[in-house]
Amino acid sequence: MWQDAPLFPESASTISDSVDQLYAFLVVVSLFFAFGIATVVVFFAVRYRRRQGVIPARIHGSVQLEVVWSLIPLGLSLVMFFWGAKLYFATLDPPPGAMDVYVTGKQWMWKVQHPTGQREINSLHVPVNRPVRLTMTSEDVIHDFYVPAFRTKRDVVPGRYTIAWFEATKVGEYHLFCAEYCGTKHSEMIGSITVMEQHDYERWLTGVAAGETPQEAGARLFESMRCNTCHSGQDGARGPTLTGAFGKPVQLRDGRVVPFDEDYTRESILNPGAAVVAGFDSIMPTYEGQLSEDQLMQLLAYVKSLGAEGGDQ
Ligand code: HEC
Ligand SMILES: [Cu+2]
CATH class of the missing domain: 1.10.760.10 (Cytochrome c-like domain)
Known part of the structure; x- marks a missing residue:
């Protein structure tokens, strides 16, 4: 969905399409009511404008109407809630067998370490079609690990670990941002995620000094x-x-x-x-x-x- 829309980030993970569908639902519902209400406001303003000698009938409420316009929004917001909650939990729960990557945020860079020991700064290489589990913490203030193409976004908090995971579905290079204002160079706290075929990833690993795992x-x-x-x-x-x-x-x-x-x-x-x-x-x-x-x-x-x-x- 939206692949060709220039305003939208690419969709490159197993959950990104589901996130977009929920987003589209929210936008459609909001547009429907925004335009619907605006139209009715204008219509009533014209229809019931003040005119010489015309006094409209007074209405003293309608239980039926009240019930209908309470139940419809209630239903819609419950759909949003359960749909959103389901997706949220799916983004929290890494599937078994995920590759463990450790991430440390600090002003103003991302430090990552692979399970095999390789370290990177402001970049992360991962294999395609393989779940990656991030265990993240910060050395100073709150940061936020955000990869728009994967629809992955989690706060990185000093003094504790937060877990996030993604499974990339497309080979390519994607933006990594810090999405929590963290000081002067917050806007420079950026990097890239490079998604590679499994054998390219393995070749990449052998090319980087590993040291200890x-x-x-x-x-x-x-x-x-x-x-x-x-x-x-x-x-x-x-x-x-x-x-x-x-x-x-x-x-x-x-x-x-x-x-x-x-x-x-x-x-x-x-x-x-x-x-x-x-x-x-x-x-x-x-x-x-x-x-x-x-x-x-x-x-x-x-x-x-x-x-x-x-x-x-
Ligand atoms: C002087 C002995 C001693 C030393 C040294 C020690 N621990 Fe412990 N550790 C304990 C005892 C006793 C407990 C259980 C009581 C408690 O939770 O405080 C414990 C609990 C733990 C637990 C929770 C275990 C559980 O089953 O819930 C972890 C994890 C742990 N230690 C890790 C470490 C690490 C890592 C180090 C070294 C950096 C370390 N410990 C050094 C005695 C020690
Ligand atoms: Cu930051």
Whole structure:
């Protein structure tokens, strides 16, 4: 839809057509009522203008009319709501097997890292027809990761992780914008997403120095920061075993059950006292101020990989 309309961004992801259809529905409904009401206003203004000696009949309301003009907009707005909510949830929920890309926003650039370790700034290369899951955070203020061609737009917030995903359907190069005003050079916080055939992507990967993968770097940190002394995974260890833990619910000492997700992992490392696992003492030291966002992402990637090894996620 709209491919040839110059005002519209290209449609290049699995959800972009659905977003456009919802958008078209909203526009059509709005135009219909805007023109309908404007027409009626003009018509009545002429039809019932003040004339010498003519006094129109007074109307004292009509229940029937009230009901009709309440129910029709109610129905329409419920359609908008459920349609929009359905689409919104679809954009939140990455399909299984998505490729994990880590994104960090900072004034004024986008830093990304591939699951295989390659890093990029203000550009992201991805294979076509493959879901890509973005785990995003910011080093300073709120940014917003926006790829119009994919209809993908999510805030990137300091102190927490937000997840977004897309699956590109067309090879090409697409704009990446920051869509949250973030300071002087906000307008320069732009980049490109390059969508490639799978084999081109693989060739591209081999051409970029990879270094460690986030997972490997995380495993190294896990030892150098001495996390493994408590999280050894052995019976009687001072900390809970992390193998097979990510993605499962955690029973806390105060009775709450919380999901072991990205933000829980982050909080456990920076503020361990906030959520203490049932059956353990609150002895884990805080690592607040000792880890960069990069290192936190790496530890997260490692903890996540332990979860995946432990079976279904
Ligand atoms: C002094 C021992 C100790 C060290 C060192 C330690 N932890 Fe912990 N950790 C614990 C204990 C005890 C708990 C459970 C109580 C709690 O949640 O505070 C825990 C909980 C966690 C949890 C939540 C686990 C769950 O099952 O819900 C994560 C994730 C975690 N630690 C990661 C780390 C990482 C990463 C490091 C290194 C940067 C680290 N820990 C270092 C003792 C430790
Ligand atoms: Cu920004």
